[in-house]
Amino acid sequence: METRVSLGVKLPTRINTENIAIKPNSLQFFRNHGEQRLCQLPVSRNLLAKRRRVYGPVIFKVSCSSEHSPASTVETRSVPASFDESKIIKNISEEIEPYLNGRCIYLVGMMGSGKTTVGKVLSEALGYSFYDCDKLIEETVGGSTVAEIFKLYGESFFRENETEVLHKLSSMQRLVVSTGGGAVVRPINWRHMHKGISVWLDVPLEALAQRIIADGTNSRPLIRYESGDPYSKTMKRLSNLFEERGEAYANANVRVSFGNIAAKRGFKDVCNLTPTVIGIEVLLQIENFLKK
Ligand SMILES: Nc1ncnc2c1ncn2[C@@H]1O[C@H](COP(=O)(O)OP(=O)(O)OP(=O)(O)O)[C@@H](O)[C@H]1O
Numbered sequence: 001m002e003t004r005v006s007l008g009v010k011l012p013t014r015i016n017t018e019n020i021a022i023k024p025n026s027l028q029f030f031r032n033h034g035e036q037r038l039c040q041l042p043v044s045r046n047l048l049a050k051r052r053r054v055y056g057p058v059i060f061k062v063s064c065s066s067e068h069s070p071a072s073t074v075e076t077r078s079v080p081a082s083f084d085e086s087k088i089i090k091n092i093s094e095e096i097e098p099y100l101n102g103r104c105i106y107l108v109g110m111m112g113s114g115k116t117t118v119g120k121v122l123s124e125a126l127g128y129s130f131y132d133c134d135k136l137i138e139e140t141v142g143g144s145t146v147a148e149i150f151k152l153y154g155e156s157f158f159r160e161n162e163t164e165v166l167h168k169l170s171s172m173q174r175l176v177v178s179t180g181g182g183a184v185v186r187p188i189n190w191r192h193m194h195k196g197i198s199v200w201l202d203v204p205l206e207a208l209a210q211r212i213i214a215d216g217t218n219s220r221p222l223i224r225y226e227s228g229d230p231y232s233k234t235m236k237r238l239s240n241l242f243e244e245r246g247e248a249y250a251n252a253n254v255r256v257s258f259g260n261i262a263a264k265r266g267f268k269d270v271c272n273l274t275p276t277v278i279g280i281e282v283l284l285q286i287e288n289f290l291k292k
């Protein structure tokens with residue numbers, strides 16, 4: 001079933017501060033997709049072996065200079081994907097996709113971990129639709145930004161809407177979903193996400209702090225600080241959040257450790273990993289999970 005729908009859908013929702021539950025008509029967007037059923041197909045135990053036979057050992061070329069001609073459509077501040085990376089992710093996607101049986105992929109992780117950036121790469125490679133929960137909440141709440149929602153209605157209102165969005169997404173198929181950084185804290189959200197395959201993008205806090213400072217903290221209300229050194233303030237906030245949430249992230253079916261990928265590829269710094277290389281690693285880890 002085709003589920004590619006513009007994220008620009010405007011929903012006829014009004015915020016009523018006396019009633020923080022989402023209004024039923026605000027979920028029209030999801031109803032159009034109807035109920036979908038997952039069917040089970042046997043997972044080939046030889047999937048990995050078969051792929052190795054076809055492609056040989058996976059050797060990634062991570063382009064760190066302009067000598068590789070970029071062929072990817074994905075643009076971030078990181079090095080663009082090389083032609084080789086783009087080809088590898090496409091090939092692995094084509095091989096794994098039938099074994100997903102349409103199950104959605106939920107990306108979880110701290111804010112700034114690359115759920116949106118990597119999610120778009122993955123959805124393109126798999127031919128899945130991409131949804132960003134934060135964006136859906138913003139649309140559902142009538143166009144306010146996440147920061148405005150936090151300020152006007154409070155975090156618990158945001159979390160209610162987050163759960164409702166995940167609930168609706170969980171009835172759909174063939175999606176890559178970028179969840180909000182805090183979606184993991186509510187057990188009910190896991191009930192929804194476990195209908196698909198959840199992947200934790202585990203990024204060192206130092207790298208997260210650098211990205212968040214580069215982006216600016218305006219869109220991340222839980223990180224805002226009034227004064228002081230941006231790096232130490234951001235690190236402190238991230239450390240506290242991670243202490244609260246570390247165990248919750250570990251509920252994910254699959255963990256993709258950026259530190260491990262960098263070590264495997266011989267990089268000292270995780271900032272050299274392109275979204276496509278991370279996407280490839282996500283697919284390889286999903287493949288391992290499916291074989292279990
Ligand atoms: N592999 C990468 N290399 C370099 N920069 C990256 C990479 N992945 C993401 N970024 C950058 O890091 C920032 C955060 O990425 P992104 O928005 O994808 O994270 P997120 O997990 O969706 O964040 P949030 O949960 O706060 O919405 C963005 O500026 C993005 O361009």
Ligand SMILES: O=C(O)C1=C[C@@H](O)[C@@H](O)[C@H](O)C1
Pocket residue numbers: 110111134146179180181182183219220221222
């Ligand atoms: O880590 C968090 O709790 C959040 C992360 C963002 O994606 C947003 O969902 C919101 O800013 C909260």
